[in-house]
Amino acid sequence: MAGPRDEIEALIALMSRLPGLGPRSARRAVLHMLTRREGLMAPLARAMGEVAAHARECSVCGNIGTAEICEICADPRRATGEICVVESVADLWAMERGQAFKGRYHVLGGTLSALDSIGPEELGIPKLIDRTGAEGVTEVILALNATIEGQTTAHYIAEALEAQEINVSTLAQGVPIGGELDYLDDGTIGAALRARRKF
Amino acid sequence: MAGPRDEIEALIALMSRLPGLGPRSARRAVLHMLTRREGLMAPLARAMGEVAAHARECSVCGNIGTAEICEICADPRRATGEICVVESVADLWAMERGQAFKGRYHVLGGTLSALDSIGPEELGIPKLIDRTGAEGVTEVILALNATIEGQTTAHYIAEALEAQEINVSTLAQGVPIGGELDYLDDGTIGAALRARRKF
Known part of the structure; x- marks a missing residue:
């Protein structure tokens, strides 16, 4: 479709590049936002624009934050x-x-x-x-x-x-908390057995 | 977490209100954008802001577009x-x-x-x-x-x-194109049978 719908189609195309969203779910998300323009779409656009403008890699550790040094590197307790x-x-x-x-x-x-x-x-x-x-x-x-x-x-x-x-x-390798042996791959079971500890 | 991460957390909270995205997938989508700030996040924020500002309901039919009258209502061929x-x-x-x-x-x-x-x-x-x-x-x-x-x-x-x-x-009710009878609900099969037509 040509004309005024192009802006919306361009937005759907960008949204569909996010992980977990395909063309169909991107379209659904955009439609959802279109009916909540003041309550959701405008605030989301603002929040995203601000993060895009302010976010940066911490120069020490590479974590993403909004300052030159991330809060973890800046915290003396850490x-x-x-x-x-x-x-x-x-x-x-x-x-x-x-x-x-x-x-x-x-x-x-x-x-x-x-x-x-x-x-x-x-x-x-x-x-x-x-x-x-x-x-x-x-x-x-x-x-x-x-x-x-x-x-x-x-x-x-x-x-x-x-x-x-x-x-x-x-990190230790083994059975995840809540994991069921039946669903674990053989390698993990082997590693957990080799690293077994006294009960 | 307090401090500079708040902006990012607020963005994740807004993203998780989109259909098809939960808290986990919203976090994943935001992380994906954070590593593509120039290529994806900033353009997406701009596109979303523009659509939020320009989108409106067609005063005739209620379709969403970017003009007072949507392109379908404005098209004399329709x-x-x-x-x-x-x-x-x-x-x-x-x-x-x-x-x-x-x-x-x-x-x-x-x-x-x-x-x-x-x-x-x-x-x-x-x-x-x-x-x-x-x-x-x-x-x-x-x-x-x-x-x-x-x-x-x-x-x-x-x-x-x-x-x-x-x-x-x-609209007619019946078997969807490519549909398999075995997977159809009984109501649809009944409707399709009642509305059967000469082959």
């Missing part, structure tokens, strides 16, 4: 001497939701990949090694995804940190 | 003497995707409901009856949903139009 290395900001947020880690982070922004020419420089690994010295870090926790790429990157970082007197650890 | 009555703008768009109807529309914006005190006035039914006279309409097609509310509303409109010499029709 200078626990521990750095948790994660692949993405999504993983950092997931760790924070877990509320178990009290230290600081280092966001790699990906994993090592010869094919995509992503080397240690692109992931800020030299910067991580500088930080361990400068911030008096005693432990680096590798919270990378349990994929081949994640584990390859973890091994690389562990080796790079070998020269320094730092404990390098990784 | 003065076919047929008006298709739909519950929502979503249904109007669905009819347009079907590319079978060449006339104009009337969007009710809901169905009759004593509980929610939605009467004929709220649905613009008197306006529809005025239109049938003013636009020289010969046929009103009731394309309401096959729900109890939709069918009750359809009956009301059909009765209200009885005084005028207008053909009132409704």
Whole structure:
């Protein structure tokens, strides 16, 4: 359709680029907003525009916030001497939701990949090694995804940190809380068995 | 979390009010946008703001566009003497995707409901009856949903139009194109059988 509908069609096309929304659900979301222009659509557009304008990567850890230094790096209570290395900001947020880690982070922004020419420089690994010295870090926790790429990157970082007197650890593998054995893959069951502990 | 993350959390809360997005998928969508601030987030915010500012209901049919009169009502080729009555703008768009109807529309914006005190006035039914006279309409097609509310509303409109010499029709019920009998509900199979036609 030509004419005035173009603006709306362009919005649907942009919305459908969001994860979890296809062309159909993007259309449905836009229609929903169109009938709530004052209550939802205008505030959402404003909030999104403001975040797009203000959001930035923390210059220390790579977390996304609205300041030069993110609130975690700016918080002196989080200078626990521990750095948790994660692949993405999504993983950092997931760790924070877990509320178990009290230290600081280092966001790699990906994993090592010869094919995509992503080397240690692109992931800020030299910067991580500088930080361990400068911030008096005693432990680096590798919270990378349990994929081949994640584990390859973890091994690389562990080796790079070998020269320094730092404990390098990784997340435990095992049965998830609430998980049913019947639905778990064989690899996870094997890992949980090997890492079994006294009851 | 307090501080600079609030803006991002507020955006996630607004996003999660869209249909098809829950709190988790809204978070994922916002994270996706945060890593594509120039390429996706800023253009999306702009497009959404523009549509929110310009979109309006067509004063004739209730379709949503960006002008006082929508493009369908403004197009003289669509003065076919047929008006298709739909519950929502979503249904109007669905009819347009079907590319079978060449006339104009009337969007009710809901169905009759004593509980929610939605009467004929709220649905613009008197306006529809005025239109049938003013636009020289010969046929009103009731394309309401096959729900109890939709069918009750359809009956009301059909009765209200009885005084005028207008053909009132409704969409055929039957087996959807590509539909498998085994997956159809019994009501649809019964309706399709009763409305069977010569092969």
